Amino acid sequence: MLYSKLFGKTSKTVSADEESINAQYLIRGGFINKQMAGIYNYLPLGLRVLTKIQNIIREEMLAADANEILMPSLTQEESYKTTGRDNMDVLFRSEGHGGTKYVLNPTHEEVVTPLVQRYVFSYQDLPLGVFQIQNKYRNEARAKSGILRGREFNMKDLYSFHTDEASLNEYYEVMKKVYHKIYDRLGLGELTILTYASGGAFSRYSHEFQTLCAVGEDTIFTCEKCKIGINKEIISEQTTCPECGNVDLVEKNGIEVGNIFKLRTKFSSAFNFKYSDAAGQEQLVEMGCYGMGPSRIMGTLVEVFHDDNGIVWPESVAPFKYHLIALGKEDETFEMAQKLYKTMTANGIEVLFDDRRELTAGAKFADADLLGLPVRMIISKKTLEKQSVEIKKRNSDQSELEPIENYL
Numbered sequence: 325m326l327y328s329k330l331f332g333k334t335s336k337t338v339s340a341d342e343e344s345i346n347a348q349y350l351i352r353g354g355f356i357n358k359q360m361a362g363i364y365n366y367l368p369l370g371l372r373v374l375t376k377i378q379n380i381i382r383e384e385m386l387a388a389d390a391n392e393i394l395m396p397s398l399t400q401e402e403s404y405k406t407t408g409r410d411n412m413d414v415l416f417r418s419e420g421h422g423g424t425k426y427v428l429n430p431t432h433e434e435v436v437t438p439l440v441q442r443y444v445f446s447y448q449d450l451p452l453g454v455f456q457i458q459n460k461y462r463n464e465a466r467a468k469s470g471i472l473r474g475r476e477f478n479m480k481d482l483y484s485f486h487t488d489e490a491s492l493n494e495y496y497e498v499m500k501k502v503y504h505k506i507y508d509r510l511g512l513g514e515l516t517i518l519t520y521a522s523g524g525a526f527s528r529y530s531h532e533f534q535t536l537c538a539v540g541e542d543t544i545f546t547c548e549k550c551k552i553g554i555n556k557e558i559i560s561e562q563t564t565c566p567e568c569g570n571v572d573l574v575e576k577n578g579i580e581v582g583n584i585f586k587l588r589t590k591f592s593s594a595f596n597f598k599y600s601d602a603a604g605q606e607q608l609v610e611m612g613c614y615g616m617g618p619s620r621i622m623g624t625l626v627e628v629f630h631d632d633n634g635i636v637w638p639e640s641v642a643p644f645k646y647h648l649i650a651l652g653k654e655d656e657t658f659e660m661a662q663k664l665y666k667t668m669t670a671n672g673i674e675v676l677f678d679d680r681r682e683l684t685a686g687a688k689f690a691d692a693d694l695l696g697l698p699v700r701m702i703i704s705k706k707t708l709e710k711q712s713v714e715i716k717k718r719n720s721d722q723s724e725l726e727p728i729e730n731y732l
């Protein structure tokens with residue numbers, strides 16, 4: 325991508341009501357644009373990051389044999405009456421022609437349960453996992469943490485369907501591992517811990533995945549030995565580590581980047597979703613749900629990986645790998661940069677080429693630091709004399725010269 329052609333440029337300032345680091349850097353870098361509180365536009369750079377996060381999640385879901393689908397955002401209010409969730413305070417509602425009442429889905433149990441019910445009849449159709457990556461709508465009371473808490477936000481939601489509790493438990497344990505693998509690939513593995521949280525009425529616990537971070541809204545008590553946490557909301561009933569019994573728990577802050585639940589038969593009983601077992605008896609389907617927030621993860625990455633000058637993206641989700649800069653006014657230097665850009669791009673390497681000729685070196689470096697691409701590549705009269713480029717990683721202060729021919 326040529327920077328001159330990029331829609332969404334860097335800016336030095338951001339409106340005073342953006343308190344969070346993620347919103348400040350993402351807006352200043354031209355990744356996102358705020359439409360109103362909790363509602364953001366994703367510009368090309370931001371969309372590239374979001375898409376990479378989604379694709380890592382998608383790959384791991386597909387590898388676990390889950391089926392990708394896309395459900396509608398709008399649903400008839402009636403479905404929420406069926407499950408008794410029509411008075412949730414986060415619901416955005418709408419009214420259509422003839423007084424039809426709609427809900428903008430905050431999650432999709434009311435859609436997926438009757439959908440899967442139309443295709444599953446026998447124990448032979450189970451277990452089954454379906455997921456989607458789609459925007460959710462929640463009338464959140466506070467939306468002050470940038471894209472960590474949106475009123476419209478992106479979610480991967482997986483739902484699993486089973487003949488019995490044992491099958492649900494088995495799938496649930498597999499998903500814990502899949503989730504850890506996803507956070508590893510996103511660069512968050514070291515910081516993200518499985519956390520016991522309240523489970524609602526149908527299971528003692530649910531499990532959250534909390535990324536440890538000082539600005540996280542959640543308070544968790546961690547067992548340093550087991551690398552797990554207990555959400556403060558359940559600490560009165562669980563004061564020791566549920567895995568090793570350790571009483572020496574350490575209080576920390578976390579950002580909830582995922583949450584998995586055993587729904588059991590809560591939704592299948594509401595919709596009377598049954599299958600026939602091997603003996604021909606009708607039984608309620610057991611269900612699990614597994615949420616993960618790509619847009620919140622994008623904000624979390626910025627909160628966790630930044631310095632005073634800007635973002636430091638992990639390579640797996642960076643919008644481009646290389647930030648190519650040509651210094652000086654010489655045509656020769658600029659032409660070599662153009663050649664590098666064309667060749668590398670043709671070879672499938674992701675390069676953002678800052679092709680602005682009027683800008684000072686300092687301004688270009690400041691933008692490179694703000695955007696946070698993993699590798700800065702500089703070509704100047706001096707490097708050209710040595711047939712080299714200067715390579716500097718965003719997360720290091722060291723730079724080194726490398727032969728240009730390595731990249732041509």
Ligand code: ATP
Pocket residue numbers: 431462464471472473474475477478479580581582583615616617618619620621
């Ligand atoms: P929270 O407690 O933070 O409000 P939640 O428990 O209501 O979140 P879930 O229903 O478990 O959220 O949603 C699954 C995942 O979707 C969460 O783990 C989180 O990663 C993401 N998520 C939830 N709410 C938001 C939001 N308002 N903005 C961005 N991401 C969100």
Ligand code: MG
Pocket residue numbers: 532580582583
């Ligand atoms: Mg949750």
